[in-house]
Amino acid sequence: ETGVTQTPRHLVMGMTNKKSLKCEQHLGHNAMYWYKQSAKKPLELMFVYSLEERVENNSVPSRFSPECPNSSHLFLHLHTLQPEDSALYLCASSQDTGGSLEKLFFGSGTQLSVL
Amino acid sequence: ELKVEQNPLFLSMQEGKNYTIYCNYSTTSDRLYWYRQDPGKSLESLFVLLSNGAVKQEGRLMASLDTKARLSTLHITAAVHDLSATYFCAVGRGLGGSQGNLIFGKGTKLSVKP
Numbered sequence: 001e002t003g004v005t006q007t008p009r010h011l012v013m014g015m016t017n018k019k020s021l022k023c024e025q026h027l028g029h030n031a032m033y034w035y036k037q038s039a040k041k042p043l044e045l046m047f048v049y050s051l052e053e054r055v056e057n058n059s060v061p062s063r064f065s066p067e068c069p070n071s072s073h074l075f076l077h078l079h080t081l082q083p084e085d086s087a088l089y090l091c092a093s094s095q096d097t098g099g100s101l102e103k104l105f106f107g108s109g110t111q112l113s114v115l
Numbered sequence: 116e117l118k119v120e121q122n123p124l125f126l127s128m129q130e131g132k133n134y135t136i137y138c139n140y141s142t143t144s145d146r147l148y149w150y151r152q153d154p155g156k157s158l159e160s161l162f163v164l165l166s167n168g169a170v171k172q173e174g175r176l177m178a179s180l181d182t183k184a185r186l187s188t189l190h191i192t193a194a195v196h197d198l199s200a201t202y203f204c205a206v207g208r209g210l211g212g213s214q215g216n217l218i219f220g221k222g223t224k225l226s227v228k229p
Contacts, residue, residue, distance in 0.1 A: 104158070
């Protein structure tokens with residue numbers, strides 16, 4: 001158990017649905033991240049939040065909308081997704097952004113299938 | 116643009132054997148990480164390498180970094196079945212930046228057979 005909890009573990013949705021992924025960390029960390037892990041592709045950073053402010057958005061389509069209401073919670077709101085968005089979505093946290101000594105702690109991920 | 120290449124992508128080895136996984140990256144960086152992922156589970160941090168010549172060891176795994184060659188190796192000694200997993204290297208983009216700017220390799224899927 002890494003201290004980072006993601007729900008749901010699995011999600012199947014149609015292209016017209018709206019759903020949200022939730023991430024919660026119990027580590028007292030200041031930074032949280034969303035990564036996308038697709039088959040046969042490297043992990044891709046989607047969003048970075050530091051102290052509840054977005055500090056990086058790696059050109060992610062607007063059908064993915066992050067929300068960070070406080071430093072312990074991170075959401076990824078999904079709407080009108082495409083089948084190619086099917087992937088494992090991983091949440092991670094670190095003590096802070098900046099500095100080389102911070103480890104990323106990953107959640108178990110949400111396996112998303114878009115039909 | 117920073118690119119990270121791991122090889123091999125798939126590795127099947129017998130218990131008791133030694134092997135090395137390689138991680139090459141294309142531009143200057145001051146930090147490199149190795150992670151392990153078991154099927155259906157989180158990525159777990161294994162090693163953080165921050166300087167040229169850095170070597171870290173834990174159990175049967177040893178990681179090293181050569182920043183001049185832009186190469187890190189993960190050496191497995193006397194493999195056991197419990198080491199079966201996918202191993203990722205990740206390189207920090209730029210110098211002194213946030214860890215959120217990690218670029219990951221595609222991973223090496225290791226299978227250790229009796």
